[in-house]
Structure formats: C-alpha cells, structure tokens
Amino acid sequence: MxxxxxxxxxxxxxxxxxxxxxxxxxxxxxxxxxxxxxxxxxxxxxxxxxxxxxxxxxxxxxxxxxxxxxxxxxxxxxxxxxxxxxxxxxxxxxxxxxxxxxxxxxxxxxxxxxxxSFIEPMLEAVRRDPINGLKILDGAIFNPLMVDINVDMIITQVYNKRIMSEIKIILSDIYGDNYNILVVQSAGIEGHEKVNNIPIYQLDRIEDIGYLTSLYVPRIEEKNRTIYDFNDLIGLIKVLRGEDGCPWDMEQTHKSIRRTVIEEAYEVVDAIDRDDIDNLVEELGDLLLQVIFHCEIGFDNGEFNLIEVTSGLANKLIYRHPHIFLQKEVENSKEVVYNWNKLKDAQRGYKTITEKMESLSALPALLKSYKIQDRAADIGFDWPNIKGPLDKIIEEYEEVIESINISLDYKDKVEEELGDLIFAVVNLARFLDVDPEVALNRTNNKFIHRFKFMEKESEKKGLKLEDMTLEEMDILWNLAKGQS
CATH class of the missing domain: 3.40.1010.10 (Tetrapyrrole methylase, N-terminal domain)
Incomplete structure (x- = not known):
C-alpha cells in the first residue's frame, strides 16, 4: 500500500x-x-x-x-x-x-x-481571544452533550438550513432564544468575509449559508448570569465550603445532612405525583444539590471525589446493560430487569437469597417489604394466583382482631399482627404491580384534599371542626367524598 x-x-x-x-x-x-x-x-x-x-x-x-x-x-x-x-x-x-x-x-x-486552520481567521473576524477556553465542534453531528456554556464555541460544517435549524433548537434550549451569537461567512477571504451578530432564534432565517459558514457562540459571562451547568454548581459549593464561605455549609458532614437526602427524594416523588413539572425541576435541583454536597464533603475529607462517583455510576450502567453496550440480546423489558438483578447480585457477591434480603436494611419499611417479597418470588416462593394474597389479608385481619380482643395492653402482639397485615397488603400490591408507597401517598393526598374541603365548609357555617361533633364531621366528610 x-x-x-x-x-x-x-x-x-x-x-x-x-x-x-x-x-x-x-x-x-x-x-x-x-x-x-x-x-x-x-x-x-x-x-x-x-x-x-x-x-x-x-x-x-x-x-x-x-x-x-x-x-x-x-x-x-x-x-x-x-x-x-x-x-x-x-x-x-x-x-x-x-x-x-x-x-x-x-x-x-x-x-x-x-x-x-479556519480557527485563526475566525478569531480575527470575531475579535475574540481563546485564552479563556475554546471548543471546536462539527455542526453535522452536533448534539446537546457537546455544549459547554463556560467556553467559547466554534461550530463548523453548518452549510445548509437543516443543520442550522437543528443547531438552533439545541442552542435555544440551553442559552435561550435571544442569546446573541456570531455567524461568520468566508473567514479570512478578503472581500467576502462577513460577520453577523444575531439572536439564536434567527439562525434558520439566514439565506446566505454555505460551506464557508461557521458559528461563533460566546461563553456566558459572569455579569447578570442566570444560566449555570453542572461544573458551575460544583464551583458554587466549593465557594460555600471554602475559606471565606458560609459557616453553616462549612460545618456540614455526611451524617449531618443525611436526612435531607431522604426529604428531597420524597419531595421529588410528590412533585411527580402532582404532575407539577415546574416544582419537579426545582426539587430535582434540590436532590442534585445533595449529591454534589456529599461529593464535596468527601473531597474535603480526602475520602473520594466527584469523578469517582460519576465513573462508578457509568461503569455500573455499562456493566448492567450488556444488551446495549455489549450487544447481548434480550427479548423484553422483564428479561432486562432479570439480567440487571443477576448482574447486581454477582457484582455484590451475594451467595444466598437471605443475603439479598438482608442487604435491604436501609430502605423504608414499606419499600423494604415489597422488595423482600420480590426476592422470594424470584425463586418461585409466591402465590400461584391473586386468591392467595387476598385470602392472606383476610387471615391476617382476623388475627389482628383476635389480638385486640385478647388484650389491648398486650401491645407487642397487636403490633406484630398489624405488621403481618400490612405485609400482606404490600404483597397484594406487588401481585397487582402497584407501588404501595405511591398508592399510600395518593391516599394521603386524597385525605388532605377532603379534609381541606371539610374545613372550608365548616367555615362557611361559621364553625370550627374542633367544635363540631363526630356526626357533623361525618356529614362533611361524605360531602367531601362526593367532590372527589
């Protein structure tokens, strides 16, 4: 050759x-x-x-x-x-x-x-110094993951309206429609060079597009800034925990803020249940803050850094998705879940079903019981049909009544039987493919909604709920049920 x-x-x-x-x-x-x-x-x-x-x-x-x-x-x-x-x-x-x-x-x-290269004439045309960072991108294969708002970007290969339109959509989602960028034609060619400063929304309205067209996207400046990326968040946390930072943020440890992780996760779930997208965006941000906060505490303590966390997660996703990254064929989503659990168990070195169940100790009781039953069902220890869990609920209910009738003072026995009943209800939920946590949360919200109705109705009557009889409140409750 x-x-x-x-x-x-x-x-x-x-x-x-x-x-x-x-x-x-x-x-x-x-x-x-x-x-x-x-x-x-x-x-x-x-x-x-x-x-x-x-x-x-x-x-x-x-x-x-x-x-x-x-x-x-x-x-x-x-x-x-x-x-x-x-x-x-x-x-x-x-x-x-x-x-x-x-x-x-x-x-x-x-x-x-x-x-x-075309870079030197481009920089001369737009009068920008690349010392603060410059990224060169191919417009023909441009995607959102390529964008870095903290450095200048040159996007080349933008020679037709289709490519320009696709780039416009991506940039608009990140920078906003009115963010100004530079369209450069024939950089470095005397008599033909043109530089137009336009807002992003006008990108696909340009008529003079050709093979010597490039885009110059300036980095977002610090002044009046409202757009931030993941690296910016890390930088903010470093400032807050730095030498001249916030005293409260500097004092925090993994243990001191551990409860907040749970609270923020539940608030994310609540926003999802209420179909409140604006609130979901806010709550996901709060949850992300907890991840970054713990990573920065780990870095400050010399325990681990953010790269270890992201690398561990990426390697786990690759390992547990061999059907995507290693071309292993699967037939359906159930087989995907089965493979995921098998790979997870192998990675963690579990040798028995009991070890798998014991590993769930950190979970809330409702979720833990669901997963315990799932582990048992994996090896066939499960009801053959829905009659089994339904009959079990009746059995456990009768045992609760029996324990109460024996003696209300025998709290341990009542507690045990109530636990068995709840466990049986969770089993029915699992059998019906219903998340018991979500189901119970819906009921909680429904109760609050109905109670709110009762309070408003009592106020209309010039009364307070606490001053009403149980029979009067029952009437309002039934009215509330009819409203939802």
Missing part, C-alpha cells in the same frame, strides 16, 4: 496555501479532495490539475459518521491500488477533520502536510 499524503488547503484564500501544499498539488500523484466547495480549488482549475472530489458521497449518505468512514475506506483502496496519493482537506488536517481522525485510527501509512 502507498502513502496517503493529507494536505491542508487553508481557510479559503489561495494566498493561504503553504509551499508544502503547492508542492503536493504539483507532485503528479493522484489527487483526492474531500469537497471542491472551497475557494482554493481555483488553483487546481487554473493550473489544469485533475482531481476527484468526494462531494458525490454527501448526496448519497445522510449519516455523517458513515459518510466519513466511507471516504476513509475509499482513500485506503485508492492507496492500495495506485500507490502514493494526495488527499486535500479544508483548513488544517488536524482541526475538525473526521476523515483524518479515522485514517489515523486505522494506522495506515499517512503523512500530514499542515495548513492554516
């Missing part, structure tokens, strides 16, 4: 062609060009130098990842057939060139002939 010379054509102007690039153009080797939609192609035409462009592949393939792989494979085949070949790319071969990245990964025989 011959060598593939990868040559940068510079940002656009023929004047930016390097001597190395001109020598390769005139080297008599077969020439391949990723796209001829670049001003320096004029040099080839004016000097009657033949070339083959890969523009035809852009018309056939909508998946850019596949497109770049296809171009790389075609270049390798040509090098095997023709010996040394030239492959010309816009700008610098090592900047925002996916095909070059693929060729390097394949470890074929290549040589890079550098060229000026």
């Amino acid at each position: 011959g060598k593939i010379y990868i040559i940068g054509l510079g940002p656009g102007s023929i004047d930016h062609l390097t001597l190395g690039a001109i020598n390769r153009i005139n080297s008599k080797c077969k020439n391949f060009i990723r796209t001829e939609k670049h001003p320096t192609i004029e040099y080839f035409i004016n000097n009657n130098i033949s070339y083959k462009s890969f523009d035809y592949m852009y018309d056939k393939e909508e998946d850019f990842e596949k497109l770049y792989k296809n171009i790389a494979e075609e270049l390798i085949k040509e090098a095997e057939k023709n010996g040394n070949i030239n492959y010309f790319v816009p700008g610098n071969p090592m900047v925002a060139e996916k095909t070059v990245e693929i060729l390097i990964q394949k470890k074929v025989n290549i040589e890079i002939i550098s060229g000026m």
Whole structure:
C-alpha cells in the first residue's frame, strides 16, 4: 500500500496555501479532495490539475459518521491500488477533520502536510481571544452533550438550513432564544468575509449559508448570569465550603445532612405525583444539590471525589446493560430487569437469597417489604394466583382482631399482627404491580384534599371542626367524598 499524503488547503484564500501544499498539488500523484466547495480549488482549475472530489458521497449518505468512514475506506483502496496519493482537506488536517481522525485510527501509512486552520481567521473576524477556553465542534453531528456554556464555541460544517435549524433548537434550549451569537461567512477571504451578530432564534432565517459558514457562540459571562451547568454548581459549593464561605455549609458532614437526602427524594416523588413539572425541576435541583454536597464533603475529607462517583455510576450502567453496550440480546423489558438483578447480585457477591434480603436494611419499611417479597418470588416462593394474597389479608385481619380482643395492653402482639397485615397488603400490591408507597401517598393526598374541603365548609357555617361533633364531621366528610 502507498502513502496517503493529507494536505491542508487553508481557510479559503489561495494566498493561504503553504509551499508544502503547492508542492503536493504539483507532485503528479493522484489527487483526492474531500469537497471542491472551497475557494482554493481555483488553483487546481487554473493550473489544469485533475482531481476527484468526494462531494458525490454527501448526496448519497445522510449519516455523517458513515459518510466519513466511507471516504476513509475509499482513500485506503485508492492507496492500495495506485500507490502514493494526495488527499486535500479544508483548513488544517488536524482541526475538525473526521476523515483524518479515522485514517489515523486505522494506522495506515499517512503523512500530514499542515495548513492554516479556519480557527485563526475566525478569531480575527470575531475579535475574540481563546485564552479563556475554546471548543471546536462539527455542526453535522452536533448534539446537546457537546455544549459547554463556560467556553467559547466554534461550530463548523453548518452549510445548509437543516443543520442550522437543528443547531438552533439545541442552542435555544440551553442559552435561550435571544442569546446573541456570531455567524461568520468566508473567514479570512478578503472581500467576502462577513460577520453577523444575531439572536439564536434567527439562525434558520439566514439565506446566505454555505460551506464557508461557521458559528461563533460566546461563553456566558459572569455579569447578570442566570444560566449555570453542572461544573458551575460544583464551583458554587466549593465557594460555600471554602475559606471565606458560609459557616453553616462549612460545618456540614455526611451524617449531618443525611436526612435531607431522604426529604428531597420524597419531595421529588410528590412533585411527580402532582404532575407539577415546574416544582419537579426545582426539587430535582434540590436532590442534585445533595449529591454534589456529599461529593464535596468527601473531597474535603480526602475520602473520594466527584469523578469517582460519576465513573462508578457509568461503569455500573455499562456493566448492567450488556444488551446495549455489549450487544447481548434480550427479548423484553422483564428479561432486562432479570439480567440487571443477576448482574447486581454477582457484582455484590451475594451467595444466598437471605443475603439479598438482608442487604435491604436501609430502605423504608414499606419499600423494604415489597422488595423482600420480590426476592422470594424470584425463586418461585409466591402465590400461584391473586386468591392467595387476598385470602392472606383476610387471615391476617382476623388475627389482628383476635389480638385486640385478647388484650389491648398486650401491645407487642397487636403490633406484630398489624405488621403481618400490612405485609400482606404490600404483597397484594406487588401481585397487582402497584407501588404501595405511591398508592399510600395518593391516599394521603386524597385525605388532605377532603379534609381541606371539610374545613372550608365548616367555615362557611361559621364553625370550627374542633367544635363540631363526630356526626357533623361525618356529614362533611361524605360531602367531601362526593367532590372527589
């Protein structure tokens, strides 16, 4: 196989062609060009130098990842057939060139002939210094995970309205519709360079879009800031727990704020149950704060850091989803759950069913009983049909009545039998695929709603509930039931 010379054509102007690039153009080797939609192609035409462009592949393939792989494979085949070949790319071969990245990964025989990238002319056009951070992104494969609001971003490959529209949606969701960005046309090409400062919502209204169009998204400045990302939250906690921070935040330990984790988790669930999306956003933030807070305490104590937490979680997700990351086939969601539990048990080293049950000790009693019964059912220790749990509830109810009739002073026995009854009700909930925690919480909210109705109705009568008889309150309760 011959060598593939990868040559940068510079940002656009023929004047930016390097001597190395001109020598390769005139080297008599077969020439391949990723796209001829670049001003320096004029040099080839004016000097009657033949070339083959890969523009035809852009018309056939909508998946850019596949497109770049296809171009790389075609270049390798040509090098095997023709010996040394030239492959010309816009700008610098090592900047925002996916095909070059693929060729390097394949470890074929290549040589890079550098060229000026489009970055320098872009920075000059927008008058920005990249010292505070700069991220270069490919607009053709742009997604929300690529966005970093704390550094400037250049988005290239934005050569049609479809790509521009997709980028607009992503940026609007993060920065807001009215955040101003710069649209740069033909950076570094004298007489053609244009810079437009526009709000994001106007992105897909631009008519003059081409292969030399790029976007410059300035980082969010500290002044009047209202948008923050995960790294910003970590920074805020570091300030609060720092030398000149908040005395309360500095004093906290894992144990001192452990109850707050439970409280915030329940408030998230409550927001979900009430279908209150605005409140859900707020409560998820409060829950996330607890995670970050514990991570910072761990870091300050020299116990662990945030990267250990995120890495542990990512590795767990990969390990427990072999059907996604390791191409292991599963038939349905039940098999996914079964595999998840098997992998979890293997990872934690459980050898018996009892060990699995004992590991649930930290859970609230209602959830714990549900999961204990689930563990038993995994090995077939379960009722064959719904009649079993229904009959068990009746049996346990009768034993509660019996324990009360024997003696109300015998509290331990009554407590034990009530526990058995609740356990039996949870078993029925599990059998019906109903979360008992959610079911009970719905009843709690329903009771409060009805009680609120009773209070309002009593006020209309000029009375207070505490001054009413039980019979009078029962009447109001039945009215409340009729309202919901």
